[in-house]
Amino acid sequence: MRIVVASGKGGTGKTTVATSLAQVAAERDAVHFLDCDVETPDAALFLHPSLDVHREVGIRVPRVDPQACNACGTCAEICRFNAIAVVGETTLVFDDLCHGCGSCTWMCPEQAITEHLFVTGTIDSGTTPDGIAFARGLMNVGQAMGMPILRELKKRTPSPMPRSSGAPRRALEIRDAPPGASCPVVETMRGADFVLFVTEPTPFGLHDLKQVVAIAHDLGIPAGVVINRDGIGDDAVGAYCAEHDLPILLRIPMDRRIAEAIAGGRTLVEAAVDYRPKFRDLLEQILAEATV
């Protein structure tokens, strides 16, 4: 079961919800947590994993053997990203434009091209004190492309800690999506069984919610909503959800303890234990909604 926690914009409490959901789930289930916000992954600040495995990831970029290359220009013509250029007798490769598609290597009539790893980021993984298998992708500064890291992150499923006692555990993967509604958000949602939207009951919240709801709808993934800072603004979000058959699974009121928890590097359910049953209930509702 793969659950994505998403929001149209940053600062809605997405990570607060995702980390609390993960902690509550880990009480009895085997939980993988993937921080998919490769530009600013911050879930580790709340879940405190010991990140002891680091792996460099990147894309395969072409290198041209000048001896074998006859400057025919095929590679430059085939490249949709203008990442390889042939001028005169010289072939140039621009690693930061390359998407690693392999077309040039494949098409070169002289087999003058070999591929090399161009590192764009790192995947860190480890386990949290409460037994959550945690992984995050971190894009190198100055890189424009987070997608290769995201794909690797989704592929890599770290093994959760074995536990000796209790009922058989369900395998749950919780993905903390990047903010916004662009390609990385789509990639995070792809293959998921449920998307949980975290939003605020304001006109801005509603505007951003609509965009991410459209993505989940296009991908055919069932979804539900958590309204954070409930009570501020109006209930246009509520009306929108009713209209679009989006169940509101939890309302979190303005609560001083939430801000304090964030400032102290703790999750909401750690700072305010009365939220534990609510998040347990949220999880069970998600699992029920995802399997109808």
Next chain:
Amino acid sequence: MNVAISIAGQTLDAPFDARFGRAESFCVVETDTGNWTIHANPALSASGGAGVLAAQLIARLGAQAVVSGAYGPKAHRTLSAAHIDCFLAPGNEARSAAEILDAFTSGRLALADSATHGGHHGD
């Protein structure tokens, strides 16, 4: 020699376009004879690497020099590899390709030794 000028139009009277990769077209002038040709910039619709694509066109057209208002690092690297000199003309006043050509032939334009801006994401 052949010089290419980035312009926004179809004739020598067309206004100078200070952007290299995203210029509407290029005017290639044979300075000895004054003969000129106009070539649409295929990079106009490119989603990324516009400078690289435009630079390859300039190389294919056989220009030895190019005049534009700004060069990104990838455009500059591609033009340099093709041994094409990159000249700079200020783009902040409206001028025609003919005026730019005049400034070039009278030696009033400076060379851009390196990229004049850091490039754009995906450009």
